[in-house]
Amino acid sequence: MKMKPISEVVLSTPASGIRRFFDVAAKMPDAISLGVGEPDFHTPWRVREACIYSLERGRTSYTSNYGLQELRDAIAAYLINNEQLEYNPDNQILITVGVSEAMDLAMRALLNPGDEVICPEPCYVSYKPCILFAGGVPVVIPTTAQAEFRVDPDRIRAAITPKTKALLISYPSNPTGAVATREMLQEIVAIAVEHDLYIITDEIYDRLTYDTTHVCLPTLQGAYDRTIYLNGFSKAYAMTGWRIGYAAGPEDVIEAMMKIHQYTMLCAPIMGQMAALEAINHGYDDSQEMIEQYNQRRRVIVRGLNDAGLPCFMPGGAFYAFPSIKETGLSSEEFSERLLMEEKVVVVPGNAFGDCGEGYVRCSYATSIEKIEQALLRIARFVKKVS
Ligand SMILES: Cc1ncc(COP(=O)(O)O)c(C=O)c1O
Structure with missing residues (x-):
C-alpha cells in the first residue's frame, strides 16, 4: 500500500554520520574505537549507589515538570558557587533528558518558521537537525584549523539578516576540542546585544578544560538576559546513560521550554x-580524577597523531582531537572507511560535523592509554601506506 510521504524536513535530514561505522566495527573483535564521544569510565560508585538507595526507598514516581526541587536547588547553588551566576531554582532552571532534549526545547521555544540561527561549524551533529525540526533555518559559519576552530565574530556579524533570531555557541567544542577566549565570547555577546539576538550556549564540556579556565558565557556583560545556558551530567561525571541535563535562563523562555x-x-x-543530585553534591573529586586522565591521554594522542603525519592542534577542552588528513589525499570518509577496514580503528569523518570538517577526522580520547597507543601505531602504519 502506498502511504502519503512522511515529513519532508525529516526525510531530507541525513542520519547522524557519527554512528555509521560503529555497526561494522562491532563485528570486529580487535577493532579499537576512537569513535564514540562517551567517557570510558563507569559512573562513580557513589552516584550509582545513591540511585540504588533511592530505588530501595521506592522513589520511582514522576517529578515536577521542572525537575526535582532538590536537584534544581543544587544546580542553582553550584552555579552561584562556581560561576557567580544566579538563577531562581523555581522558574529559571529546567531539568531535561540530557542536553539533547534541552537543545530541542530551546529551539522549539524560540523559533518561528523561517527564523535563522547562526551556528559555527564544525559542530555537534544535533544542532542543525534541531533547528530544522523546529522550523528554523541554520546559517552555518565555517571555522578553521588556523584559528584553532574559534569562530570569527566578524563572520557572525556578516551572517546576520533581519530573520536572525539566535546564535548557537558551544565551547569547548565537539568535534574540535577548541576552547573560547573571553574576548571572543564578549564580542559575540556584544553582537547579540546590538542585534537583539538570543544566545544558546551548550557548555556540556565546561569541566573538561585543560590549559585555561572555562569562560561561562552567561556571566559576561550583557549576556544574562538573552542567554539560554545548557549543561548536563553526561560528560563530566560519566553519566551518558542516565540522561540528565538542564537549561537555565530567562524565566519566560524556561517557562516556554517547560511547556513543551x-x-x-x-x-x-x-x-x-x-x-545527578549525588553527582553535583559529592561527585567533584571523582570527576576531577577522570579529567586528569583525559588530560594525559590528550597529550599522548596529539603527539602521536602529529608524529604519524597528521597535523593536529592541541585541543584545549572536551575529549576529542581533530587532526587534518589532507596530506593523505583521501577524503574524510575514505580515510575513515579504509582505516577501519585495513587497520581496524574507528574514527569519525570530519564532514559529519559540517562541510568545513572535510579533510579532518575526529578521534575521541575517552578510551584507555593502552588502546590509544595501539590505535596510534595502526594509524601511523596506515598513513605511511597511503601517503
Ligand atoms: C556538544 C554536545 N552537546 C550535547 C551532547 C548530548 O549530551 P546529552 O548526553 O546530555 O544529551 C553531546 C554529546 O555528545 C555533545 O557533544
Whole structure:
C-alpha cells in the first residue's frame, strides 16, 4: 500500500554520520574505537549507589515538570558557587533528558518558521537537525584549523539578516576540542546585544578544560538576559546513560521550554535525577580524577597523531582531537572507511560535523592509554601506506 510521504524536513535530514561505522566495527573483535564521544569510565560508585538507595526507598514516581526541587536547588547553588551566576531554582532552571532534549526545547521555544540561527561549524551533529525540526533555518559559519576552530565574530556579524533570531555557541567544542577566549565570547555577546539576538550556549564540556579556565558565557556583560545556558551530567561525571541535563535562563523562555517538555516528556526520569543530585553534591573529586586522565591521554594522542603525519592542534577542552588528513589525499570518509577496514580503528569523518570538517577526522580520547597507543601505531602504519 502506498502511504502519503512522511515529513519532508525529516526525510531530507541525513542520519547522524557519527554512528555509521560503529555497526561494522562491532563485528570486529580487535577493532579499537576512537569513535564514540562517551567517557570510558563507569559512573562513580557513589552516584550509582545513591540511585540504588533511592530505588530501595521506592522513589520511582514522576517529578515536577521542572525537575526535582532538590536537584534544581543544587544546580542553582553550584552555579552561584562556581560561576557567580544566579538563577531562581523555581522558574529559571529546567531539568531535561540530557542536553539533547534541552537543545530541542530551546529551539522549539524560540523559533518561528523561517527564523535563522547562526551556528559555527564544525559542530555537534544535533544542532542543525534541531533547528530544522523546529522550523528554523541554520546559517552555518565555517571555522578553521588556523584559528584553532574559534569562530570569527566578524563572520557572525556578516551572517546576520533581519530573520536572525539566535546564535548557537558551544565551547569547548565537539568535534574540535577548541576552547573560547573571553574576548571572543564578549564580542559575540556584544553582537547579540546590538542585534537583539538570543544566545544558546551548550557548555556540556565546561569541566573538561585543560590549559585555561572555562569562560561561562552567561556571566559576561550583557549576556544574562538573552542567554539560554545548557549543561548536563553526561560528560563530566560519566553519566551518558542516565540522561540528565538542564537549561537555565530567562524565566519566560524556561517557562516556554517547560511547556513543551511537560506535554512531550513530562519529566526526566527520577532515577537519573537522584543520581545527578549525588553527582553535583559529592561527585567533584571523582570527576576531577577522570579529567586528569583525559588530560594525559590528550597529550599522548596529539603527539602521536602529529608524529604519524597528521597535523593536529592541541585541543584545549572536551575529549576529542581533530587532526587534518589532507596530506593523505583521501577524503574524510575514505580515510575513515579504509582505516577501519585495513587497520581496524574507528574514527569519525570530519564532514559529519559540517562541510568545513572535510579533510579532518575526529578521534575521541575517552578510551584507555593502552588502546590509544595501539590505535596510534595502526594509524601511523596506515598513513605511511597511503601517503
Ligand atoms: C556538544 C554536545 N552537546 C550535547 C551532547 C548530548 O549530551 P546529552 O548526553 O546530555 O544529551 C553531546 C554529546 O555528545 C555533545 O557533544
